[in-house]
Amino acid sequence: MKNIIxxxxxxxxxxxxxxxEKIDRYTEEQVSSLHLGETRVMHTVSDSLVRVDLNPILxxxxxxxxxxxxxxxLVPLETTEKSLIGPINKVLATESHIYIYDRFxxxxxxxxxxxxxxxxxxxxxxxxxxxxxxxxxxFDEENDQLIAYEHSFLSFYKPDGKFxxxxxxxxxxxNIVAIPKGYLIYELPVQGNDHMRGxxxxxxxVTDKNFKVNGVGLSSxxxxxxxxxxxxxxxxxxxxxxxxxxxxxxxxxxxxxxxxSKYILNxxxxxxxxxxxxxSFEEFQKVVxxxxxxxxxxxxxxxxDFQFFSIDNWFRKSKTVxxxxxxxxxxxxxxxxxxxxxxxxxxxxxxxxxxxxxxxxYIPRKDFPFNTKSKMLSETDKAKVRDLTKEDNPVxxxxxxxxx
Numbered sequence: 231m232k233n234i235i236x237x238x239x240x241x242x243x244x245x246x247x248x249x250x251e252k253i254d255r256y257t258e259e260q261v262s263s264l265h266l267g268e269t270r271v272m273h274t275v276s277d278s279l280v281r282v283d284l285n286p287i288l289x290x291x292x293x294x295x296x297x298x299x300x301x302x303x304l305v306p307l308e309t310t311e312k313s314l315i316g317p318i319n320k321v322l323a324t325e326s327h328i329y330i331y332d333r334f335x336x337x338x339x340x341x342x343x344x345x346x347x348x349x350x351x352x353x354x355x356x357x358x359x360x361x362x363x364x365x366x367x368x369f370d371e372e373n374d375q376l377i378a379y380e381h382s383f384l385s386f387y388k389p390d391g392k393f394x395x396x397x398x399x400x401x402x403x404x405n406i407v408a409i410p411k412g413y414l415i416y417e418l419p420v421q422g423n424d425h426m427r428g429x430x431x432x433x434x435x436v437t438d439k440n441f442k443v444n445g446v447g448l449s450s451x452x453x454x455x456x457x458x459x460x461x462x463x464x465x466x467x468x469x470x471x472x473x474x475x476x477x478x479x480x481x482x483x484x485x486x487x488x489x490x491s492k493y494i495l496n497x498x499x500x501x502x503x504x505x506x507x508x509x510s511f512e513e514f515q516k517v518v519x520x521x522x523x524x525x526x527x528x529x530x531x532x533x534x535d536f537q538f539f540s541i542d543n544w545f546r547k548s549k550t551v552x553x554x555x556x557x558x559x560x561x562x563x564x565x566x567x568x569x570x571x572x573x574x575x576x577x578x579x580x581x582x583x584x585x586x587x588x589x590x591x592y593i594p595r596k597d598f599p600f601n602t603k604s605k606m607l608s609e610t611d612k613a614k615v616r617d618l619t620k621e622d623n624p625v626x627x628x629x630x631x632x633x634x
Contacts, residue, residue: 246579255425257398265442268444272353272446281496285496287564290565298562304627305345305627320582322368327390330344336362339367339378357389358396374389382398386401393394393409398510402417402436403418404462411439413438418458448489450473453508455510459527461528472528477495503523519545523547526541550563550564550571572600594619594620596618
């Protein structure tokens, strides 16, 4: 009996200790720096919401991808012993540099110039300027700095990847985008931000450069399934915000400091019922493998004139990709894109943009016929990739779309 009592007391104290450790992870000074008493909840504005009907596209199997492509340019990433990259999580392109966030040692960062010449790999480790548990990267154009978010820290680098400084953060999050007056942050309810005093249920935060939380929006408390995409904030022509399993796509307007509902996706013929994202991942996984349901996890890109959506269906073991012309409202897409290998390479779906271009990549091979025969590729680009093999780094493909 005495042993049982001691065990109960031990478990109670252990629970209290774990809870206290969770709360005390951030100091009172850090919590105070958030100025949560001044934080406002940003309610979304829906006066210009556009409904996007995806139902006709979801029945397509093959679409003519090549006819959509207006032009492409190739940027082979230089291959050296130090520059070898793993599977790519994110490509970030600026006027002068290309940054590759890959899965090297759980999250690595490689710096190339804008022609793909290797500059440096920022080392993984625990020292100043080294990376550990990398979550996201962005470029702060206002301050001309590369920023890398690791769990609990934000590291700052010169454009060529030389380390400047590191700041400890007063919260954890998932994605970050630098804006002139601060940062846009995407948080997940599982990030352990209990000290946010009620605001941890919101996914989207707006902070100043000192991480004072000015506003929060987009409650995500009803989403329990921990199935994540890599990015939920997209910054190109406009700042776009998505949420996993939420069919509304939002725009953040910096001038008015407002969140606007911009698009709502309609695919109600086979839409995943909401009740399955409120339970366990195991239940979700079973349902989507056994039923013909489509769901959106936040994969979206846009330029000034075009947009890209991606919709998952695990029952069909496929992903539907959709390109939209924002001016005409026309859409093209399907589960695979038709193309001529003598003209263009087989591309992964785009995962980034640069100005008017979408960015994708392919694994090179010496015997690809487009290396010599393509009329779409410039002779300069063909010469760049002609002798590359599958042992080389991927080749980035920047492509523009035709009006359609």
